[in-house]
Amino acid sequence: MEVFEINREEELDQLAKYILLNYPDRQVFALYGPLGAGKTTFIKYLSKQLGVVDSVKSPTYTLANVYKTYQNEKIYHLDLFRIKESVEWLDIGVDDYIEDPNAVIFVEWPEKIRDLLPPDRTLMIHxxxxxxxxxxxxxxxLPDEQENHT
Ligand SMILES: Nc1ncnc2c1ncn2[C@@H]1O[C@H](COP(=O)(O)OP(=O)(O)OP(=O)(O)O)[C@@H](O)[C@H]1O
Ligand SMILES: [Mg+2]
Structure with missing residues (x-):
């Protein structure tokens, strides 16, 4: 577990760099936090570090956005706020995204798909x-630390 104090939004740039450098085996980034916490904002900074060329905005009507990096890698951005717990995830193909070994996935409201997060490839960000x-x-x-975290 690591804890960071962020005083200004611009500091997320450094933290995004740090995370991507220090957790290279993580592919699914699960962002927890109340409404307006800054989940989408942090995903923007992480995406920028990954070389995303598209503009990063929370998916409003679709639940999932797909971005491309300049190296043509795919990044998925899911916002599960509106789905019912473990009901609709099949419809949006969350399992397909997560099983794609080449994709990076950002998930807002990951508590909705808790059982689908792969423990060996997920990083939880509160x-x-x-x-x-x-x-x-x-x-x-890391997922095994989350079990002891309330
Ligand atoms: N680290 C930060 N410092 C200051 N302001 C921030 C920070 N992160 C986000 N904000 C601001 O807080 C507001 C909400 O951010 P954001 O939309 O990213 O939250 P969210 O967690 O994705 O919300 P939602 O639950 O609605 O998806 C925005 O106006 C954003 O600019
Ligand atoms: Mg958001």
Missing amino acids: INPDPDTQKRKIVIL
Whole structure:
């Protein structure tokens, strides 16, 4: 487990670099946090580091966006806020994305598909905003550490 204090949005650039360098075996990035915590924003910074050329916006009508990097790699961005727990994920093909060994997947509201997250390839990123300031505490966990984290 690692904990980072983020005072300004621009600091996410460094943290995105750090995470991608230090967790090279992780392919599924599960972003937890309340509404407006900054999940989409952090996905933008991570995508930028991965060389995404498309503009990163949360999928509104589709649940999933696909981006391309300049090396033509695929990045999937899922926002599961509106799906019912473990009901509709089959429809949006979450399992296909996760089984694709070449894809990078970002998931907002990953608690909806808890059992589908591959333990050996997932990194959990918890964003905890401070209600009184713009600051965020970001906690990085491997799946086996998450079991002990409440
Ligand atoms: N680290 C940060 N520092 C300051 N402001 C931030 C930070 N991260 C995000 N924000 C701002 O907070 C707002 C909400 O961010 P964002 O849309 O990324 O949240 P979210 O967790 O994806 O929300 P939702 O639950 O609706 O998907 C945006 O206006 C964004 O600019
Ligand atoms: Mg979002």
